[in-house]
Amino acid sequence: MENNFKVNMNEYLPLRDVVFNTLRQAILKGELAPGERLMEIQLAEKLGVSRTPIREAIRKLELEGLVLMIPRKGAEVAKISEKSLRDVLEVRRSLEELAIELACQRMTEEELAQLEQAQAAFSSAISRGVAMPIAETDEHYHDIIYQGTYNDKLVQMLNNLREQMYRYRLEYIKDEDKRQVLLVEHEHILAALKGRNIAEAKTAMREHIDNQEITVSRNIKEKEQEKPVRGRK
Incomplete structure (x- = not known):
């Protein structure tokens, strides 16, 4: 996973919201490509956070239709339809x-x-x-x-x-x-x-x-x- 996006900390927002906003922008700007798998461990390491806010962010992104949960495969960025x-x-x-x-x-x-x-x-x-x-x-x-x-x-x-x-x-x-x-x-x-x-x-x-x-x-x-x-x- 070679992406240039990084987490931008905001003292007024909870960490889970910061992580959510970071991943959301990365998807919307194409830094996380349609069809790309979202691996919790790699994302946590890249953003310097635990897996918990990553998992919470992925759930919210799924509700927005930006992420799909694939059985036996995990989360991936939703393709443009x-x-x-x-x-x-x-x-x-x-x-x-x-x-x-x-x-x-x-x-x-x-x-x-x-x-x-x-x-x-x-x-x-x-x-x-x-x-x-x-x-x-x-x-x-x-x-x-x-x-x-x-x-x-x-x-x-x-x-x-x-x-x-x-x-x-x-x-x-x-x-x-x-x-x-x-x-x-x-x-x-x-x-x-x-x-x-x-x-x-x-x-x-x-x-x-x-x-x-x-x-x-x-x-x-x-x-x-x-x-x-x-x-x-």
């Missing part, structure tokens, strides 16, 4: 369309300038070609739009959904052929916001999310087809 992808993106599509509509009306010129800077950082990350910085700059770009809605409840809902989106965002970005498409989609969204064109902005955001669903869904199907058929040599 078309159903889970569709469920998350259906919610995201609706929230993002509302966010872009409000942002069109409420973003200040200063915030639009920040969005242009975020787009430049996103473009730079794409040119370097490393998945995690691309995902992080993509997230920052969308965060500026969220804040530009000036709707705290909407921002809170989008932030809660964002964690569940990590796995799908990374899966999309891993497809190198789609990175330039992402860049163009961001440009369309930015142009519509600067023009205060609500209809164009909502269309651009919807296409942005639809393309993600199409690409990740195709990748899931391809991985399923690559699996060896049981009993076939």
Whole structure:
């Protein structure tokens, strides 16, 4: 188990919650890959804790659907399914369309300038070609739009959904052929916001999310087809 994640202690949280948050983020960011087994002893050694908080964290992750318990095998990271992808993106599509509509009306010129800077950082990350910085700059770009809605409840809902989106965002970005498409989609969204064109902005955001669903869904199907058929040599 060669992962870069580590436990970040928080004096205000019980150890079991710190371990849970650490493993959850590792799964959502792809540092613990779909299908990877979660070995209590190795995880305890890596995080410098006993097996008890590891076991408790795995149980909570199972309740969230991020971990599966396999009979006679143990715990493993849940694979990304078309159903889970569709469920998350259906919610995201609706929230993002509302966010872009409000942002069109409420973003200040200063915030639009920040969005242009975020787009430049996103473009730079794409040119370097490393998945995690691309995902992080993509997230920052969308965060500026969220804040530009000036709707705290909407921002809170989008932030809660964002964690569940990590796995799908990374899966999309891993497809190198789609990175330039992402860049163009961001440009369309930015142009519509600067023009205060609500209809164009909502269309651009919807296409942005639809393309993600199409690409990740195709990748899931391809991985399923690559699996060896049981009993076939």
